[in-house]
Amino acid sequence: MSNKNFELLGRERLQEVAKKALGFSTADQTEVSIGIGQSSLTRFAGSIIHQNVAERNASIAVRAIIGKKIGYATGNSITDDAVRETVERAVIFAKNQHDNPDFKSLHGPKPIPQAPQTFFDSTVEFSPEDRAAAVQKIVDVASKVNAEASGSFSMGYGEHAIASSLGVNAYNAGTDSHLSMVVTADTGFGYSNKQNRDVMKINVEEAANEAARTADKSRNPVSIEPGEYDVVLTPYCVADIMSFLSWLGFSALAVQEGRSFMAGKLGEKVCGENITIWDDGFDPRGNISSFDGEGLPKQKVDLIVNGVANAVVYDSYTAGKEGKESTGHSIGGTGTHGPYASNMFLAPGDKTIEEMIASTERGIFVTRFNYTNVVHPLLVIFTGMTRDGTFLIENGKITKPVKNLRFTENILKVLSNVEMIGKDLSLQGRATVPAIKAKNFRFTGITEF
Amino acid sequence: MKEFTEKVLQKAKDLGASYADVRIVRTKNEAVNVKNGKVDALVGSDDYGFGVRVIVDGAWGFSSSFVVSPEEGEHVAAEAVRIARASARVKKSDVKLAPVEAAEGKFKSDWKIDPFEVPLEDKINLLLEADKIVREQPEVKISEGSMDFYRIDSTFASTEGSYIEQTKIESGAGITATAIEAGEMQRRSYPGSFGGDYASQGYEFAEGWDLVAHAEETAKSAADLLKAPQCPSDRRDLILEGSMLALQVHESCGHPIELDRVFGTEASFAGTSFLTPEKLNNFRYGSDEVNIVADATAPGGLGTFAYDDEGVPAQCVDIVKEGIFSGYLSSRETAAQMGWDASGGAMRADGWSRIPIIRMTNINLKPGDWTLDEIIKDTKKGIYAEMVQSWSIDDKRLNFQFGTEVAYEIIDGSLGRMLKNPTYTGITYEFWGSCDAVAGKDEWHLWGVPNCGKGEPGQTAHVGHGVAPSRFKNVRIGVMESPSGGSEGEDNE
Numbered sequence: 001m002s003n004k005n006f007e008l009l010g011r012e013r014l015q016e017v018a019k020k021a022l023g024f025s026t027a028d029q030t031e032v033s034i035g036i037g038q039s040s041l042t043r044f045a046g047s048i049i050h051q052n053v054a055e056r057n058a059s060i061a062v063r064a065i066i067g068k069k070i071g072y073a074t075g076n077s078i079t080d081d082a083v084r085e086t087v088e089r090a091v092i093f094a095k096n097q098h099d100n101p102d103f104k105s106l107h108g109p110k111p112i113p114q115a116p117q118t119f120f121d122s123t124v125e126f127s128p129e130d131r132a133a134a135v136q137k138i139v140d141v142a143s144k145v146n147a148e149a150s151g152s153f154s155m156g157y158g159e160h161a162i163a164s165s166l167g168v169n170a171y172n173a174g175t176d177s178h179l180s181m182v183v184t185a186d187t188g189f190g191y192s193n194k195q196n197r198d199v200m201k202i203n204v205e206e207a208a209n210e211a212a213r214t215a216d217k218s219r220n221p222v223s224i225e226p227g228e229y230d231v232v233l234t235p236y237c238v239a240d241i242m243s244f245l246s247w248l249g250f251s252a253l254a255v256q257e258g259r260s261f262m263a264g265k266l267g268e269k270v271c272g273e274n275i276t277i278w279d280d281g282f283d284p285r286g287n288i289s290s291f292d293g294e295g296l297p298k299q300k301v302d303l304i305v306n307g308v309a310n311a312v313v314y315d316s317y318t319a320g321k322e323g324k325e326s327t328g329h330s331i332g333g334t335g336t337h338g339p340y341a342s343n344m345f346l347a348p349g350d351k352t353i354e355e356m357i358a359s360t361e362r363g364i365f366v367t368r369f370n371y372t373n374v375v376h377p378l379l380v381i382f383t384g385m386t387r388d389g390t391f392l393i394e395n396g397k398i399t400k401p402v403k404n405l406r407f408t409e410n411i412l413k414v415l416s417n418v419e420m421i422g423k424d425l426s427l428q429g430r431a432t433v434p435a436i437k438a439k440n441f442r443f444t445g446i447t448e449f
Numbered sequence: 450m451k452e453f454t455e456k457v458l459q460k461a462k463d464l465g466a467s468y469a470d471v472r473i474v475r476t477k478n479e480a481v482n483v484k485n486g487k488v489d490a491l492v493g494s495d496d497y498g499f500g501v502r503v504i505v506d507g508a509w510g511f512s513s514s515f516v517v518s519p520e521e522g523e524h525v526a527a528e529a530v531r532i533a534r535a536s537a538r539v540k541k542s543d544v545k546l547a548p549v550e551a552a553e554g555k556f557k558s559d560w561k562i563d564p565f566e567v568p569l570e571d572k573i574n575l576l577l578e579a580d581k582i583v584r585e586q587p588e589v590k591i592s593e594g595s596m597d598f599y600r601i602d603s604t605f606a607s608t609e610g611s612y613i614e615q616t617k618i619e620s621g622a623g624i625t626a627t628a629i630e631a632g633e634m635q636r637r638s639y640p641g642s643f644g645g646d647y648a649s650q651g652y653e654f655a656e657g658w659d660l661v662a663h664a665e666e667t668a669k670s671a672a673d674l675l676k677a678p679q680c681p682s683d684r685r686d687l688i689l690e691g692s693m694l695a696l697q698v699h700e701s702c703g704h705p706i707e708l709d710r711v712f713g714t715e716a717s718f719a720g721t722s723f724l725t726p727e728k729l730n731n732f733r734y735g736s737d738e739v740n741i742v743a744d745a746t747a748p749g750g751l752g753t754f755a756y757d758d759e760g761v762p763a764q765c766v767d768i769v770k771e772g773i774f775s776g777y778l779s780s781r782e783t784a785a786q787m788g789w790d791a792s793g794g795a796m797r798a799d800g801w802s803r804i805p806i807i808r809m810t811n812i813n814l815k816p817g818d819w820t821l822d823e824i825i826k827d828t829k830k831g832i833y834a835e836m837v838q839s840w841s842i843d844d845k846r847l848n849f850q851f852g853t854e855v856a857y858e859i860i861d862g863s864l865g866r867m868l869k870n871p872t873y874t875g876i877t878y879e880f881w882g883s884c885d886a887v888a889g890k891d892e893w894h895l896w897g898v899p900n901c902g903k904g905e906p907g908q909t910a911h912v913g914h915g916v917a918p919s920r921f922k923n924v925r926i927g928v929m930e931s932p933s934g935g936s937e938g939e940d941n942e
Contacts (some may be wrong), residue, residue, distance in 0.1 A: 004778060012697060019891035026859065037636070039906070040532075041906050042535075042536075043714070043905055044539065045712075045713050045714040045715075045717070046541075046712070046713050046714070047539075047714055048539055048540045048541050049508065049509075049535075049538075049539045049715070049803060050536075050541065050714050051509060051511070051538040051905075052508075052511065052532045052533065052535060052536040053511040053513070053532070053803075053804055053906070054511070054512040054529075054532060055500075055512070055513045055514075055802040055906070056514045056516075056529055057498065057513075057515045057802060058513075058515050070491070071491055072490060072491060072492045072493075073493045073494065073495075074492070074493075074494040074496075075491070075494065075495045075496070076495070076496050076497060076498065076515045077497065077515060077516075082454070086495070087491050089495075090493075092490075093491045093492070093493055096491065096568075096569040096570060096573070097491050097573075098488050098573065098577070100488070101487075102487070117884070127535075128532045128536075129535050129538070131535065132535040132536065132538040132539055133538075135539050136538065136539050140538060148713075150713060150716040150717040151717040152718070152905045154906070156907070175878065180717060180718075181717055182716050184713075186714060191717075244695070256658070257590065257591050258590050258591075258629045258634075259590075259591065259627065259629065259634055263778070268822065270854055312478035334482075334489070334490035334491075334492060335490075336482055336484075336489050336490045342826065360768065370720070370843060370844050371841045371842055371844070372841065373839045373840055373841045375838070375839050375852050375870070375929050376634075376852075376870060376929065377634065378629075378632070378633070378634040381929060383839070383841045383850050383872075383928070384841050385841065385842075385843040385844070385848060387720075387844050400831055402847075404843060406841075406848055406850060406874070407842075408850070408872075408928050408929060412684050412840070428933070434451070436661060438661060444530050444874070445848055445850070445851075445874055445928070446848070446929050447845070447847050447848035447876070448723070448841045448845075448847055448848075449845060449847075
């Protein structure tokens with residue numbers, strides 16, 4: 001039995017709704033963003049399915065501009081009446097606004113290059129019964145090491161159109177799937193996290209084995225003293241670090257406001273020469289997206305090149321302030337939060353994780369970070385805990401599991417201390433990253449498990 | 450609407466559901482944000498739909514849709530049943546629910562001025578006036594102000610005969626000044642950080658904080674912080690101001706008492722809890738001064754309601770009594786798992802498209818009998834720390850580390866110099882065990898936290914925390930600063 005019980009409208013009909021919305025507007029300029037889709041998620045814990053949900057939803061967001069006044073309204077119904085009401089609400093808000101002297105104009109259309117495939121029927125067809133079968137497979141793998149599994153298996157399909165009174169007319173349909181789990185073996189924990197637009201490319205058994213292996217190995221952890229250690233960080237940890245860099249530093253708005261570590265540093269060395277970071281929405285190894293929240297094509301932006309701060313990402317508002325072109329990194333909406341690099345890559349190296357461990361005299365292997373947060377945004381200091389498999393490395397070998405540690409560390413210092421970079425890239429959330437080995441990582445506390 | 454809910458519930462029953470409920474929810478939001486003299490965002494949003502939750506073959510299923518029509522209602526009910534049958538393929542035992550009496554009625558939260566009736570111009574002008582004063586401080590490079598209003602109308606109906614309609618209005622407001630100079634950046638907020646303060650009240654609440662009157666001191670404090678010395682790395686007595694203590698309660702008490710976490714159903718995402726069931730009524734969570742309740746009946750709280758999203762009436766539940774851990778936040782299912790005869794009523798969903806999960810109500814630290822002034826006078830060597838800057842805690846809620854916007858040194862009972870980048874860290878039960886003074890009723894305030902994240906797919910809950918300034922003895926502070934000449938390895942928790 002298929003999961004497809006909700007039909008998308010398709011390019012023509014969705015763009016027709018967007019066109020209708022523009023027709024309802026009495027503003028000088030109008031932009032409308034419309035989405036529709038279905039998502040489902042099966043959650044399991046203690047080796048049973050305990051939550052199992054589905055949602056079909058729509059979204060409409062309207063930006064209405066009168067002179068230099070901008071109003072914004074959203075809704076989740078796309079009937080004619082509801083679309084008209086949302087547009088009218090945006091116009092009323094614009095009328096009540098004050099001028100924004102920095103606002104120039106909405107932008108005109110730009111050609112959007114053909115992106116790699118984002119829509120896979122296999123994901124649409126994957127049913128609740130298929131998800132239950134996958135969960136059963138995971139439970140079976142965990143039980144082989146006398147462990148229990150918990151996690152979620154989610155998928156969704158949808159389509160999105162952005163149109164404006166200046167001629168923008170972007171459309172995309174896409175699918176997504178995501179499998180994440182923690183395996184618990186008494187006092188041991190293990191983790192795995194896989195995502196792909198094509199659910200058939202997620203190897204459920206391999207994911208379960210990865211988490212179960214780590215859980216089995218991490219039973220009965222011992223306490224070690226906090227302090228500075230060399231660390232081997234999996235792509236799970238590296239992706240976490242990248243999301244903080246993006247949020248704190250890679251946005252033109254953060255630079256313009258002086259709150260980014262990139263502000264005043266463009267052209268200067270900010271981390272190790274072996275670090276190169278870029279954003280590319282078209283690279284099939286990453287989280288493909290061809291246009292941004294304003295319907296502009298995503299451009300490749302080299303953010304850090306060989307350790308030197310090179311560039312940041314722009315939306316049309318921040319670009320307009322500097323007389324530049326947008327790089328296609330608007331997150332849509334009011335623009336309050338500025339542009340965002342959400343298709344990041346950290347350049348891979350030539351090492352395996354095994355080689356990183358073998359080269360470490362005394363260090364810590366970290367599977368995953370937990371609850372990381374920024375202590376000082378401008379100094380890029382963050383704190384967090386390790387979780388789901390932390391190990392001591394001695395004389396080139398993992399010797400014992402250790403209880404979780406708290407770190408309080410400067411991200412740019414970590415990226416200045418990278419000694420080895422993994423050769424394999426893994427897509428984790430919004431970043432595609434390798435594992436790294438860094439020296440002198442500062443652990444500042446310990447917990448009881 | 451009753452016709453719609455009856456049709457949906459009947460369809461679920463016809464298809465084999467032993468239990469079903471349906472919730473129809475409309476959420477309206479209005480947000481005004483100003484930044485550096487401009488109205489940065491003026492947003493009105495409207496979200497409407499329904500969700501159906503069923504038990505079939507002893508397992509849960511849920512489906513939801515944005516199209517509220519009889520045909521879609523039946524379709525969604527059928528999908529929920531199908532999903533439940535899939536869940537039943539991977540189960541160990543049948544879901545059991547603690548009983549609840551069927552309830553009917555209409556309930557409304559209290560408000561004096563409906564914020565959606567107040568002209569936008571009034572809100573904009575108030576925020577721009579505060580913003581203008583903040584920007585008069587030359588070191589302030591980013592000035593922000595916001596107001597946020599919600600109206601949530603929900604209808605709950607179940608196959609056990611409940612039909613409950615609730616309307617809630619929520620309001621929030623705050624300002625922030627960020628000073629930047631010579632590689633240093635410092636932020637001050639009022640009345641609290643990250644959007645100020647929130648309550649289940651009307652526009653009178655947003656207006657009542659008088660943002661304009663507090664703009665100048667907020668801006669000056671941010672500028673002063675740029676030149677303040679770094680908070681030292683040391684062990685000292687720590688006095689926490691209300692909004693910071695509210696988050697401390699949230700992270701180190703509110704989350705670990707959620708019974709779903711305790712039973713492991715959040716294990717892969719938010720984590721589990723150190724407060725395992727064998728600790729109930731015998732574990733020393735804090736000192737004798739520490740008395741905490743989960744009170745869904747507290748007037749004006751963000752976590753206040755008449756009935757939760759399983760139709761269970763709002764209650765005030767003891768969580769910590771004179772330091773002893775004595776209660777949980779629970780649902781009908783987890784109450785049955787504990788062998789209790791009723792749920793504590795803490796199930797809430799983020800809108801129509803999410804299933805209810807266990808959420809904090811108002812987790813309140815009961816007032817003590819000190820005043821803040823008396824606590825400071827009684828402190829020999831300490832710091833007084835104000836407002837949230839950063840937060841992090843491990844996945845069993847034991848090791849935490851928080852940063853505050855500012856701290857003031859206390860020496861021999863007097864408040865002294867300002868300190869920048871304060872941080873403090875500890876282990877939850879040791880920290881609460883070191884609490885030796887809690888201020889009284891006059892300084893007690895019910896803070897609103899509008900951004901509590903939990904669950905997959907993600908849900909955001911609006912919750913409350915009533916607290917008064919309190920003191921904790923011999924706490925490790927200044928983790929950010931690496932002491933010269935060595936690591937901090939000696940001084941771990």
